[in-house]
Amino acid sequence: MNPMKIAIAGASGRMGRMLIETVLDAEDTRLVGALDVAGSASIGNDAGLFLGRQTGVPIESDLAKSLKDAEYLIDFTRPEGTLDHLAYCEKHGIKMVIGTTGFDDAGKARIAEAAKKIAILFAPNMSVGVNVTMKLLELAAKHFSQGYDIEIIEAHHRHKIDAPSGTALKMGEVIADALGRDLKACGTFTREGITGERDPSSIGFATVRGGDIIGDHTVLFAGIGERVEITHKSASRVSYALGSLRATRFLADKANGLYDMQDVLGLKDK
Incomplete structure (x- = not known):
């Protein structure tokens, strides 16, 4: 061959x-x-x-x-x-x-x-692990559709020029699709000052930039009395x-x- x-x-x-x-x-x-x-x-x-x-x-x-x-x-x-x-x-x-x-x-x-x-x-991320994580997020979102707040936290090295990362945005899209929502309408990308109470239908994003972090992504499903975190970290x-x-x-x-x-x-x- x-x-x-x-x-x-x-x-x-x-x-x-x-x-x-x-x-x-x-x-x-x-x-x-x-x-x-x-x-x-x-x-x-x-x-x-x-x-x-x-x-x-x-x-x-x-x-x-x-x-x-x-x-x-x-x-x-x-x-x-x-x-x-x-x-x-x-x-x-x-x-x-x-x-x-x-x-x-x-x-x-x-x-x-x-x-x-x-x-x-x-694809925004070619890692096999990240893409399997996407499937886990789809499943989780369907079961945490009521009573759970969803936040996506990502961290990358100081040289990355776009934010949130393409992987974080894709995670948001997967979750929004599973919930029948439009990420453009429900995504919250900035918070500052007196923001008021959290909209329960929103999907929040937080961005960290520093050092030589290859790529860390955590999706937090925060309910009353419990929270579930699904995390992928790239070491190389x-x-x-x-x-x-x-x-x-x-x-x-x-x-x-x-x-x-x-x-x-x-x-x-x-």
Whole structure:
């Protein structure tokens, strides 16, 4: 079986490097491209330099050069960059695994439109553990629909640029859907001053940013006399990278369509 030919966007970033290492170590994948923004100090370096390995794959800022041999692009960058990459991949038939967060509605619609032509897996978190947690939250929400206040607390490193995290928002969407609510209508994202009593139908969000926290998420179901907390904590980005390769393998026999990690794990109908 021929290895999957994979390119990595954001090649010199923390997640990009973890993805490169994971692709190099997997038996069924081959690194064929490494992409970074123009002006990056890493442009021209071998993609494996940070590991002390020679891969023969230079880090490029030119999409045509970086993606000329790619069948898949794994992209954990920023919305504006991912959408530029999306246009190229759509035109050239390159499948995408998108872990970028912070898209507005127009960006999400653009991804959905491109998925009519190419296969795309789009998820705010590629961790298997997080996605199983999503299923647990769906079940919990249905049973805690009355008499329980719901709060989502997330923590990430100081460099993260969007808040709440894409994972926290997805958790909120899963819970709201299970309760027959619209997160845009019931989500509470800020509290300050005299706020009045809590609206029992709301889903609250709290954000922490500091240090090198990879990603912690806790959903609190607070009732009278008891509370239930469902928590996922990431100790390493390797779980995101391993999940991304699992997602890439899932796309192997897909010509087009928009998928997420719930599809990969077979959790949507369970």
